[in-house]
Amino acid sequence: MKKTVLAIDIGGTNTSIALVNNNGEIISRSTIRTQDYSLFDDFVNAIYSESKKINTANIELAGIGIGAPNGNFHNGSIEYAPNLPWDGIIIISEVFKSKFNLEVVVHNDANAAAIGEKKFGAAKDFSDFVVITLGTGLGTGIYSNNKLLLGAHGFAGELGHCIVEKNGRKCNCGRLGCLETYASVTGLKKTAFQLLKSGEYDSQLIADKLDEISGLQIEKLASLGDSLALDSFELTAQYLGEALANLSAILDPQAYFLFGGLANANELILKPTKYYFQKNLLQIYDGKTQIIKSQLPNNDAALLGAAAGIFDFLKR
Numbered sequence: 001m002k003k004t005v006l007a008i009d010i011g012g013t014n015t016s017i018a019l020v021n022n023n024g025e026i027i028s029r030s031t032i033r034t035q036d037y038s039l040f041d042d043f044v045n046a047i048y049s050e051s052k053k054i055n056t057a058n059i060e061l062a063g064i065g066i067g068a069p070n071g072n073f074h075n076g077s078i079e080y081a082p083n084l085p086w087d088g089i090i091i092i093s094e095v096f097k098s099k100f101n102l103e104v105v106v107h108n109d110a111n112a113a114a115i116g117e118k119k120f121g122a123a124k125d126f127s128d129f130v131v132i133t134l135g136t137g138l139g140t141g142i143y144s145n146n147k148l149l150l151g152a153h154g155f156a157g158e159l160g161h162c163i164v165e166k167n168g169r170k171c172n173c174g175r176l177g178c179l180e181t182y183a184s185v186t187g188l189k190k191t192a193f194q195l196l197k198s199g200e201y202d203s204q205l206i207a208d209k210l211d212e213i214s215g216l217q218i219e220k221l222a223s224l225g226d227s228l229a230l231d232s233f234e235l236t237a238q239y240l241g242e243a244l245a246n247l248s249a250i251l252d253p254q255a256y257f258l259f260g261g262l263a264n265a266n267e268l269i270l271k272p273t274k275y276y277f278q279k280n281l282l283q284i285y286d287g288k289t290q291i292i293k294s295q296l297p298n299n300d301a302a303l304l305g306a307a308a309g310i311f312d313f314l315k316r
Contacts, residue, residue, distance in 0.1 A: 003062040003314075006051055006100070007307040009109060010034060010068040012083030012136030015043075017050055018300075019059060020307035024120035026300060028054040040086045044099050051100075063103040064096055065310030067112025067302045069137065072154040073309075076106045079155075082172030083137050105310045109133060109302050110157060111148060113259050113294070114141025116305030122257065122295035129255045130247065131294070131301065132159070132240075134262035134269075137172075138180035138187075141305075142251065159247060160184070164239055183240040185215040185261050192218050192232040203228035219265045233268045240269075241276025248285050259294035259301050266293065 002021045009016040011034060018029035030050045037043035055061075070081035076093025078084065093104040107115065114131040117123040123131075127146045133139035138160030142149040149156045160180035161173055168177025169190060181187050193210045195201055204226050207213045222229035244256055262269055274291050281289075294301050 003311070004059045005062050005307050005310045006064045006102075007303045008047060008064065008066045009112065009302040009306055010066065010084070011109065012069060015047070016303055017047055017054070018303050019054060019061075020304060022311055024304055024307070026303065027059070028056070029303075030054050035085055038085050040090055040095070044095055048099055061102055063105070063310040063314055064100060065112070065306035065308070066092065066096065066104065066106045067109040067306040068092065068106060069109050069139065070155070071106045071108040071111070073105070073107050073111070073150060074154040076104065103310065103313065105313045107306065107309050108139065108141070108155070108157070110139030110141040111150070112141070112305035112309060113139070113301040114143055114148060114305065115308045116296060116301035116303070117257050117259070117294060118143060119308040120296060120304045121301060122292060123255070126254050128251070128253045129257060130251065130253050131257045131259055132244070133260045133302070134184055134258060135260040136184065136186055138184045144251065159243060162243065164243060179239060179243050183236055183243065187239070188215055188218055188232055188236045188262060189213045191235050192228060195228050195231060201228040205229065215261055219268060222265075222268050233265065234272050236262075237269055237272030238276045241273045242280045244273070244277050244291070245280035245282070248289055249282050252285065253289060255290040255292055257292050257294050259299060263293050264299065
């Protein structure tokens with residue numbers, strides 16, 4: 001018998017919601033802008049309203065699965081998420097359970113993506129792999145020996161907050177030089193703006209402020225051969241490839257799956273990332289690790305992972 005759950009993928013820019021059945025089929029979906037809601041209760045109300053709109057058949061829901069930055073499976077919370085508009089610790093499982101009167105399971109968004117890739121995507125036959133989410137920030141979901149790595153406090157896998165440049169770019173977490181300030185859509189935009197202001201490029205990119213630049217704009221210009229846009233991708237990939245090579249020395253995964261807005265640039269990011277990964281890889285791992293774009297349709301790994309998380313809980 002098919003069951004249906006509400007899956008929620010909370011991102012730094014947008015939040016996706018969907019009705020998902022236990023075959024991994026997305027029945028209907030919607031999106032809201034995360035940053036439009038400075039109050040968390042208003043955000044929950046917006047999710048509730050959208051869930052009613054997409055559930056036109058009045059399907060009875062079995063539960064709610066949520067993927068969120070700094071989401072903690074152990075206590076159902078979001079804790080000090082640097083790219084979200086809400087401060088401190090929010091026990092979101094309790095808020096959603098009260099609003100919807102349904103069971104709620106919360107995972108870190110990158111962990112949710114990893115669960116989705118494992119259950120419904122190309123990682124079905126992998127026991128050791130890493131999903132790298134490349135959106136507003138950079139998240140990491142890790143499977144080791146067929147188990148999701150959560151850590152003692154629920155926060156394992158914060159590769160995006162490893163420092164790659166001493167006294168480098170200011171990160172929203174409060175530190176300087178974190179990987180996600182260089183290898184993410186945000187990092188790509190900052191690099192392009194920095195190169196633009198250097199005055200060394202004859203580029204079609206025109207902007208007086210960082211917020212006038214979009215990742216899609218850089219991608220489009222790079223596909224047309226714009227040298228500044230291409231160099232922006234090259235520098236972004238260098239940081240990412242080097243970081244993945246370092247992570248391989250610790251985890252020895254079979255594969256990395258790239259997921260999110262930046263991964264949608266395909267070979268513009270994949271090709272140079274593979275190059276810098278291979279260039280910096282410890283010799284004993286040579287030829288043993290793949291770098292693959294997420295194989296789930298429409299980059300739905302996080303939504304499907306959030307759904308898989310609640311389905312697994314309901315089986316207990």
